[in-house]
Amino acid sequence: MKGNEALAEAxxxxxxxxxxxxxxxxxxxxxxxxxxxxEKAGGVFLQAESEVAAIxxxxxxxxxxxxxxxxxxxxGVSLKAEGISYMAGSDLPAVIINVQxxxxxxxxxxxxxxxxFQATKAVGxxxxxxxxxxxxxxxxxxxxxxxxxxxxxxxxxxxxILADGLLGQMMEPVTFPEPKTELxxxxxxxxxxxxxxxPHNIVNSLFLDAPLLEAKVKERFERYKLIExxxxxxxxxxxxxxxxxxxxxxxxxxxxKSAVTKARAEGIKVGLxxxxxxxxxxxxxxxxxxxxxxxxxxxxxxxxxxxxxVKLAVECRIPVEFFGRTGGVIPTxxxxxxxxxxxxxxxx
Amino acid sequence: MEKMQVRFERxxxxxxxxxxxxxxxxxxxxxxxxxxxxxxxxxxxxxxCISCMMCAMMCPDCAIKIEK
Amino acid sequence: xxxxFDRPQSLVDVPTHFCPGCGHGIVHRLVCEVLxxxxxxxxxxxxxxxxxxxxxxxxxxxxMIQAPxxxxxxxxxxxxxxxxxxxxxxxxxDGDLAAIGTAETVHVGTRGENIVIIFINNTTYGMTxxxxxxxxxxxxxxxxxxxxxxxxxxxxxxxxxxMMATLSGVALAQRVAIDSVPHIRETKKAIRKAFENxxxxxxxxxxxxxxxxPTNWGLSPDKAxxxxxxxMIPYYPLGVYKDKAAEEEAAK
Numbered sequence: 016m017k018g019n020e021a022l023a024e025a026x027x028x029x030x031x032x033x034x035x036x037x038x039x040x041x042x043x044x045x046x047x048x049x050x051x052x053x054e055k056a057g058g059v060f061l062q063a064e065s066e067v068a069a070i071x072x073x074x075x076x077x078x079x080x081x082x083x084x085x086x087x088x089x090x091g092v093s094l095k096a097e098g099i100s101y102m103a104g105s106d107l108p109a110v111i112i113n114v115q116x117x118x119x120x121x122x123x124x125x126x127x128x129x130x131x132f133q134a135t136k137a138v139g140x141x142x143x144x145x146x147x148x149x150x151x152x153x154x155x156x157x158x159x160x161x162x163x164x165x166x167x168x169x170x171x172x173x174x175x176i177l178a179d180g181l182l183g184q185m186m187e188p189v190t191f192p193e194p195k196t197e198l199x200x201x202x203x204x205x206x207x208x209x210x211x212x213x214p215h216n217i218v219n220s221l222f223l224d225a226p227l228l229e230a231k232v233k234e235r236f237e238r239y240k241l242i243e244x245x246x247x248x249x250x251x252x253x254x255x256x257x258x259x260x261x262x263x264x265x266x267x268x269x270x271x272k273s274a275v276t277k278a279r280a281e282g283i284k285v286g287l288x289x290x291x292x293x294x295x296x297x298x299x300x301x302x303x304x305x306x307x308x309x310x311x312x313x314x315x316x317x318x319x320x321x322x323x324x325v326k327l328a329v330e331c332r333i334p335v336e337f338f339g340r341t342g343g344v345i346p347t348x349x350x351x352x353x354x355x356x357x358x359x360x361x362x363x
Numbered sequence: 364m365e366k367m368q369v370r371f372e373r374x375x376x377x378x379x380x381x382x383x384x385x386x387x388x389x390x391x392x393x394x395x396x397x398x399x400x401x402x403x404x405x406x407x408x409x410x411x412c413i414s415c416m417m418c419a420m421m422c423p424d425c426a427i428k429i430e431k
Numbered sequence: 432x433x434x435x436f437d438r439p440q441s442l443v444d445v446p447t448h449f450c451p452g453c454g455h456g457i458v459h460r461l462v463c464e465v466l467x468x469x470x471x472x473x474x475x476x477x478x479x480x481x482x483x484x485x486x487x488x489x490x491x492x493x494x495m496i497q498a499p500x501x502x503x504x505x506x507x508x509x510x511x512x513x514x515x516x517x518x519x520x521x522x523x524x525d526g527d528l529a530a531i532g533t534a535e536t537v538h539v540g541t542r543g544e545n546i547v548i549i550f551i552n553n554t555t556y557g558m559t560x561x562x563x564x565x566x567x568x569x570x571x572x573x574x575x576x577x578x579x580x581x582x583x584x585x586x587x588x589x590x591x592x593x594m595m596a597t598l599s600g601v602a603l604a605q606r607v608a609i610d611s612v613p614h615i616r617e618t619k620k621a622i623r624k625a626f627e628n629x630x631x632x633x634x635x636x637x638x639x640x641x642x643x644x645p646t647n648w649g650l651s652p653d654k655a656x657x658x659x660x661x662x663m664i665p666y667y668p669l670g671v672y673k674d675k676a677a678e679e680e681a682a683k
Contacts, residue, residue: 065534067534072505072506075498081513081514210473211472215495217489219488378452378652379656420616423449423457425456428437
């Protein structure tokens with residue numbers, strides 16, 4: 016199944032009741048699939064007049080306690096920044112998919128990873144985080160959507176799936192989880208009509224009383240601490256005795272894995288660390304992977320953004336080199352292989 | 364037996380009821396300020412009041428209750 | 432002696448933050464009177480975007496959602512689409528609906544979204560201290576048109592009801608005012624019609640209410656009402672610009 020469509024099908028099976036989209040390459044097939052499938056599955060599909068309207072429709076639906084989703088690509092996600100900040104500030108669960116493309120500006124339509132900062136550091140204004148999953152296969156995209164909806168409800172945070180045009184457009188076999196029927200009851204906080212049986216609920220992010228806003232933010236950061244302690248995930252590939260660890264996520268990790276496998280075959284002690292969660296960043300796992308490493312090579316489809324988190328995670332104890340292609344150019348395994356060779360002086 | 368009752372703490376002394384009253388009975392009393400510091404509206408002649416509710420309908424703060 | 436006029440049930444019994452004589456308080460009461468009379472409060476979901484009336488989430492006794500500036504119609508669309516049996520309404524100011532939120536306003540109209548929009552037109556951005564709004568009258572002095580709105584440079588005020596009436600999905604587009612008791616009665620009737628349209632699923636109902644902003648107009652509440660009467664109504668004629676229900680009635 017095609018990545019974009021697998022994302023949509025997975026959402027429907029997770030009990031996502033509404034999808035609000037807007038056309039943008041390279042994720043438009045997701046909306047088209049939703050247009051075909053959602054209503055038949057008893058849900059709502061609506062193409063909004065803009066990404067700004069789309070994210071606010073998600074905000075409206077999520078406020079009433081329903082599982083909601085939207086998807087877009089880089090420029091569209093920038094338009095959704097304010098809405099996502101409001102949702103974080105109103106403790107609203109939702110799933111937001113970013114099928115990244117080359118940037119900045121209109122950029123290009125080929126895959127890229129230059130929205131890492133946006134996703135993990137500053138989706139929008141204010142002190143808040145969204146959880147960020149970085150799948151690197153169609154199956155992982157399905158798994159990520161399933162996890163995203165559950166974690167969004169569990170922690171009452173928006174969750175972003177950071178994919179890219181390559182993952183969105185490629186086809187791979189995939190198996191889906193059983194459709195989810197019972198969904199969490201959110202009537203304690205949701206604005207869904209109180210039927211004169213409870214005080215009215217207010218879904219809101221405005222707190223003009225500064226100490227109250229601070230208390231709200233601090234409470235949220237308690238939840239973020241829980242997320243950081245319990246929700247990190249990464250794949251460690253051949254890292255046990257690795258003297259060089261390559262760090263990469265998503266599509267770039269697929270490329271890096273081929274290069275690492277080839278170098279290993281020639282006796283070079285190299286491994287791959289692939290974070291599956293970008294926020295919370297898997298610090299423990301990276302330190303585990305790099306316990307024998309003398310060097311780290313960070314490979315990204317950007318000018319280097321995750322590299323900061325890599326350096327922070329190892330507290331600059333280990334030198335971190337960088338190799339990246341950007342603008343929608345996809346690095347080749349050969350290029351990464353050459354970098355590995357350069358850094359390890361070939362096989363000892 | 365007050366036909367026009369003003370909630371002293373809710374009135375903001377805006378005077379809309381004064382001009383709305385067809386009998387010109389409503390005035391802003393200047394003796395006492397409420398907690399917020401406003402002089403409040405009062406009906407100067409409860410007997411003359413015809414309970415027409417016009418003052419209450421003009422009031423932005425639901426501070427006026429009418430009985431008939 | 433029986434009580435003949437009192438606070439509507441669905442209007443939360445708390446003091447409001449509105450300035451003395453501000454029209455918002457009147458319209459809040461009218462909306463709540465209609466919610467009470469139609470017994471909708473238990474099923475109602477209100478959307479309060481940014482503006483003086485954002486605090487309405489503390490005053491309307493139904494469930495409320497606070498929306499980003501200009502996006503209430505989209506938030507309401509999301510809430511309504513997944514809860515078609517609920518009654519969803521937005522309560523918006525002119526800056527919110529006719530400036531930043533124009534696209535959202537037009538598109539709930541084109542989609543015939545089954546919601547109610549209460550649109551307060553007081554020709555200014557009240558919350559932020561009286562800046563020019565899309566509805567500020569030609570020559571009107573505001574914080575950002577200190578020499579009076581010059582239509583050459585700052586454009587002409589927008590007439591929302593006339594615009595919305597051209598959209599096929601709109602069931603009701605009516606302009607009313609709260610400058611006098613008869614007009615207040617008319618406003619309540621319009622609000623009632625709007626909610627009846629939603630119950631009957633006729634599409635979008637928008638009620639534009641000409642209202643006052645004494646503080647930022649620099650007028651007493653009374654003189655502000657005169658401003659509505661003498662300045663605003665001539666530019667924004669009151670009346671029904673579209674009424675599907677009436678058209679259906681007439682066609683019978």
